[in-house]
Amino acid sequence: MSSPFNMPEEFLQYIWENRLFITEVKTEAGDRLEIIDQGKRNTDAGPDFFNARIRIDNTIWAGNIEIHQKASDWLKHGHQKDKAYDNVILHVVESPDVEVSRTDGTPIPALHLQYSEKLANNYRHLLDSKTWIPCEDQFHKIDPVLLQLGFNRLMIERLENKTGEILAKLKQNNNDWNETFYQILARTFGFKVNALPFELLAKSLPISILGKHKDNLFQLEALLFGNSGLLNQQLLGDDYYIRLREEYSFLYKKYGLKAIEGHLWKFLRLRPVNFPTVRIAQLAAIIHGSDTLFSKILEAKNLQELTDLFRVKASDYWDTHYNFNKLSKRKVSKELGDTSIQIAIINVVIPMLFVYGERQNKPALKNRALELLEQLPAEKNSIIGKWSELGIKARSAFESQALLQLKNNYCEQKKCLNCQIGAKLLTS
Structure with a gap:
């Protein structure tokens, strides 16, 4: 029998879609009802299910299905005045x-969903679980193979989620793929802490301007550091700092540039190697190698060639500095590390390849994006570590990205009805 407490509509939709209701059904009017086809889920505006087929007594009806917790929600939502709902053949509640009707007043058969x-x-x-994932106390009941089978769907979904952001930026940049790639790469260089100022910096300083100085690393640094606002933080400094300010002063006037606010950058609680100063210098080194990096990426034949494009080091000044005007205790070459390169490939190169392959x-190219994920090692972070504790060990970046998608887009939002594991536990 039906539950004694009210359930969310998404649960009722799940019951309907998967035919988990009591099979011997009648309409509220007492007519014999047979569900021939429950229809296809509608994710846009309008009735919940399209193209359903039902038999009421001896008459077959084809049309749409609307599902509500209470039948009176039909009136609350104003469907009785909306012609988009005139093709509803069954109201599942x-x-x-209450009884409901179409815009012309004809009644709509109702099914009391049990x-x-x-x-x-x-x-x-x-839903009531407070654990790291809703099914943590039951997770051991599930065969890990079930999760492995879902990795491909989760990974494609994760890439498609990034498509909208890339296409929006591409439109803003008049379909310039190199400019779009540069902006997304810059944002990634900031990690989460400095993602916004890096993005603002890239938007304030087009790659077309940087490209005119690609052969001069010092000028690239002057442009990037100048427009970052970090050269305005101190009036005096060492020779390198003063030279950068002087060079930027000339380039600033030449291109009519406008710097972002230097206070946007965050240094607190960051490892010195991840200070925005070091990351900006490394970004300058990448552009020094090529201002048309996305074109080079399309030409790369394998993972090693891709990795080599990012295998750069900051200029010599940064061997002895993490910030301007402060000598570090020891000399350390500020090369872009393996982890940073892997993050750039996973979060920038692969989504861009996927979207470019789709648009063109x-x-x-879409297959290459997926193959690259399978070739890269699994990411190391708190989420992947926790999955490992639960017995799910990611063997590649493909699987770690799928697990991130599962945790962030399903477990965190408790979309258990859309998860293979949740669905299995629901009926077990």
């Missing part, structure tokens, strides 16, 4: 508190 209380209790248990109708 948990609580049939399902096992066990299903409701299992779902409520997941080049499936081989």
Whole structure:
């Protein structure tokens, strides 16, 4: 029988979509009802399910299905005045508190949706869970193979989620792929802490201007540090700092530049190697290698060639500095490390390849993006570490990205009904 407590509409939709309701059904009017086809889920505006087919007594009806917790929600949402709902052939509700009709006044047959209380209790248990993932106390019941089978769907989904952001930037940049790549790369260089100022810096200083100075690393640093606002933080400094300010003063006037605010950059609680000063210097070194980096990436034949494009070091000044005008205790070459390169490839190169392949109708590029993920080692972070504790060990970046997608887009939002594991536990 149906649950004694009200369940969310998404649960009722899940019950309907997966035919988990009581099979011997009748309409509220007492007519014999057979569900021939429950229809296809609609993720846009309008009725919940399209193209359903039902039989009421001896008449077959084809049309749409609307699902509500209470039948009176039909009136609350104004569907009785909306012609988009005139093709609804069945109103599926948990609580049939009123009769409803179409815009012309004709009544709509209603089904009192009934399902096992066990299903409701299992779902409520997941929703009420306070553990790291909702099913943490039941996770051991699931065969890990089930999760492995879902990695491909999760990974494609993760890449497609990034498509919108890339296409929006591409539109802003008049379909300039190199400019778009540069902006997304710059944001990634800031990690989470300095992502915004890096993005603002890239937007304030187009790659077309940097490209005119690609053969002069000092000028690239003057442009990037000048427009970052970090050269305005002190009036006096060492020789290198003063020379950068002087060079930027000339380039600033030449291109009519406008620097961002220097106070936006965060240094607190960062490892010195990740200070924005070091990261900006490394970004300058990458552009020094090529201002058309995305074109080079499209030409790269394998992972090693891609990695080599990012294998750069900051200028010699940064061997003895982490910040301006402060000598470090020992000399350390500020090369872009393996982890940083891997992050850039995973979060910038691969999504851009995937989107470019999709837009240019080049499936081989989309496949290359997925192959690169399989070749890269799994990421090391707190989320992947926790999955490992639960017995799910990522063997590649493909799998670690899929696990990040699962945790952030399903577990965190408790979308257990859309998860293979949650769905399995719901009916177990």
